Amino acid sequence: MAARTGVQFLEGLRRRPRDLWIDGQRVADPVDHPAFRNIVRSIAALFDMQHEPALRDEMTYASPSSGERVGLSFLVPRTRDDLVRTRKMMKRWADYSGGFMGRTPDYLNRALVGYASAAEYCGENDPRFGENIQRYYEYVREHDLCLTHTLINPQANRSVGPARQADPFLAARIKEENSRGLVIRGARMLATLPVSDEIMVFPSTLLKVGEEDAPYAWAVAIPNDTPGLRFLCRESFDYGRSHFDHPLGSRFEEMDAVVIFDDVLVPWDRVFLLRDVEKCNRAFAATGAVAHMAHQVVTKNVAKTEFLLGVASLIVDTIAIEPFQHVHEKVAEIIINLEAMRAFLYASEMEAQVNRWGALQPAWPPLDAARNVYTRMYPRMVEILQQLGASGFMAIPTEQDAQGPQGEAIRKYYQAARADAVDRIKLFRLAWDIAISAFGSRQVLYERFFFGDPVRMAGAMFNSYDRKPYMDRVREFLERAGRQAPSVPEVRAPGDGSTG
Ligand SMILES: Cc1cc2nc3c(=O)[nH]c(=O)nc-3n(C[C@H](O)[C@H](O)[C@H](O)COP(=O)(O)OP(=O)(O)OC[C@H]3O[C@@H](n4cnc5c(N)ncnc54)[C@H](O)[C@@H]3O)c2cc1C
Numbered sequence: 001m002a003a004r005t006g007v008q009f010l011e012g013l014r015r016r017p018r019d020l021w022i023d024g025q026r027v028a029d030p031v032d033h034p035a036f037r038n039i040v041r042s043i044a045a046l047f048d049m050q051h052e053p054a055l056r057d058e059m060t061y062a063s064p065s066s067g068e069r070v071g072l073s074f075l076v077p078r079t080r081d082d083l084v085r086t087r088k089m090m091k092r093w094a095d096y097s098g099g100f101m102g103r104t105p106d107y108l109n110r111a112l113v114g115y116a117s118a119a120e121y122c123g124e125n126d127p128r129f130g131e132n133i134q135r136y137y138e139y140v141r142e143h144d145l146c147l148t149h150t151l152i153n154p155q156a157n158r159s160v161g162p163a164r165q166a167d168p169f170l171a172a173r174i175k176e177e178n179s180r181g182l183v184i185r186g187a188r189m190l191a192t193l194p195v196s197d198e199i200m201v202f203p204s205t206l207l208k209v210g211e212e213d214a215p216y217a218w219a220v221a222i223p224n225d226t227p228g229l230r231f232l233c234r235e236s237f238d239y240g241r242s243h244f245d246h247p248l249g250s251r252f253e254e255m256d257a258v259v260i261f262d263d264v265l266v267p268w269d270r271v272f273l274l275r276d277v278e279k280c281n282r283a284f285a286a287t288g289a290v291a292h293m294a295h296q297v298v299t300k301n302v303a304k305t306e307f308l309l310g311v312a313s314l315i316v317d318t319i320a321i322e323p324f325q326h327v328h329e330k331v332a333e334i335i336i337n338l339e340a341m342r343a344f345l346y347a348s349e350m351e352a353q354v355n356r357w358g359a360l361q362p363a364w365p366p367l368d369a370a371r372n373v374y375t376r377m378y379p380r381m382v383e384i385l386q387q388l389g390a391s392g393f394m395a396i397p398t399e400q401d402a403q404g405p406q407g408e409a410i411r412k413y414y415q416a417a418r419a420d421a422v423d424r425i426k427l428f429r430l431a432w433d434i435a436i437s438a439f440g441s442r443q444v445l446y447e448r449f450f451f452g453d454p455v456r457m458a459g460a461m462f463n464s465y466d467r468k469p470y471m472d473r474v475r476e477f478l479e480r481a482g483r484q485a486p487s488v489p490e491v492r493a494p495g496d497g498s499t500g
Pocket of ligand 1: 193
């Protein structure tokens with residue numbers, strides 16, 4: 001079976017030590033390092049699901065090349081049923097973390113599905129590039145690799161492009177091309193889940209058409225242990241505490257890293273686009289990759305909103321605040337968000353169309369609407385949790401407290417209307433890890449930005465959405481209203497006497 005087990009994923013990480021840094025030190029083995037040991041085990045658990053006898057058919061399909069079972073998130077959809085099957089598989093992975101792992105491997109598997117199904121798009125740049133992306137997709141599928149990606153240039157001076165920064169090699173750029181491949185120097189910001197197998201270094205930031213930005217316009221993928229490739233991590237929000245104390249941070253802290261390329265050699269067979277600014281600017285949309293990714297993202301949003309609804313409802317029940325009307329309104333707001341996300345997701349499947357590359361592409365407008373609105377919905381739902389939990393979030397003793405000399409006092413004074421003290425504290429610590437902790441704050445930032453700057457996403461929607469039919473309809477209405485209505489002869493009822 002090509003689909004990997006968790007142990008195979010962990011062994012893979014160990015076999016290929018990468019240049020990974022945190023707190024001023026190089027990480028010798030991420031599988032055992034305190035900042036990474038929990039997240040890599042959470043990813044491993046996802047891989048293991050593929051091998052559970054009851055889930056095997058739901059999570060995998062027969063590879064068209066090897067016939068072996070491979071992960072279903074690699075499926076190129078041809079029918080609506082393919083889309084629905086893939087969504088169900090992705091939902092199961094999302095539910096594992098309540099949606100708090102943004103980088104379950106299906107996220108980038110869907111990007112690869114988009115790119116590879118549109119291999120001709122890369123091939124138009126150079127026929128070898130089309131073959132490369134197709135081969136790379138098959139390689140990742142057959143080896144069940146877990147990918148990270150980096151798209152954004154460093155945030156030094158956003159008022160000018162990468163070529164006009166203080167140093168032209170601040171943003172990763174082609175330093176040279178030689179017989180073996182491209183040599184890349186500079187940095188990219190940011191890559192979530194650096195404890196993955198390989199990195200897709202793809203275009204996203206809009207570049208200026210012309211020679212100036214051409215050295216920044218390319219798409220490649222390389223193993224994370226490629227010489228010269230370095231990951232500088234932020235501090236970890238997994239503080240090494242128990243699942244009782246930090247229910248989410250102790251499991252799902254994915255980590256984000258700045259990626260540095262110190263003259264990294266990218267072999268030619270890993271180059272998918274090169275020096276074609278216009279093609280790079282359009283790549284995610286033109287290949288359908290962004291729609292396939294958004295299908296995964298909105299599936300995750302449904303899982304996450306369901307989880308938030310569960311947490312909010314348990315808070316309401318536990319401290320008996322259900323009599324209050326504003327509480328109903330707040331919980332209803334979460335329900336409305338959930339149903340809206342579901343509706344966007346189902347609409348994207350119902351209105352899916354075969355794209356010019358022959359893949360069935362989920363409809364973009366509902367997914368685009370979902371990704372725009374979730375940047376506001378998610379922070380608001382976190383605010384609702386804070387409004388419901390109030391000072392309860394400050395009455396959350398740790399596991400050590402509960403087991404220590406104050407245990408008896410805690411059991412008495414931390415009880416709730418419908419839960420004993422320990423169950424109340426467990427629930428409120430979970431809600432705290434969503435709404436207040438460093439892990440929770442990073443989740444808010446993630447939902448605001450990970451799929452792009454919301455301001456520019458709205459701008460892109462403004463510019464691309466076909467509003468003309470609606471303008472025409474209103475124009476036609478105004479014309480109709482302005483035309484003189486035909487005069488109707490006055491009809492008097494027989495014997496109509498005026499009564500004043
Ligand atoms: C937690 C987290 C994880 C992430 N993970 C990844 C990852 O794995 N891989 C990856 O590639 N990226 C990742 N990202 C980056 C993400 O793609 C960017 O945050 C997003 O595209 C916005 O870019 P930026 O952060 O550079 O913001 P900036 O572009 O620096 O924007 C800063 C501010 O300036 C404004 N601004 C800047 N330029 C313009 C403009 N031209 N027009 C209008 N306003 C402008 C923005 O609206 C914003 O208010 C992640 C981000 C976060 C927060």
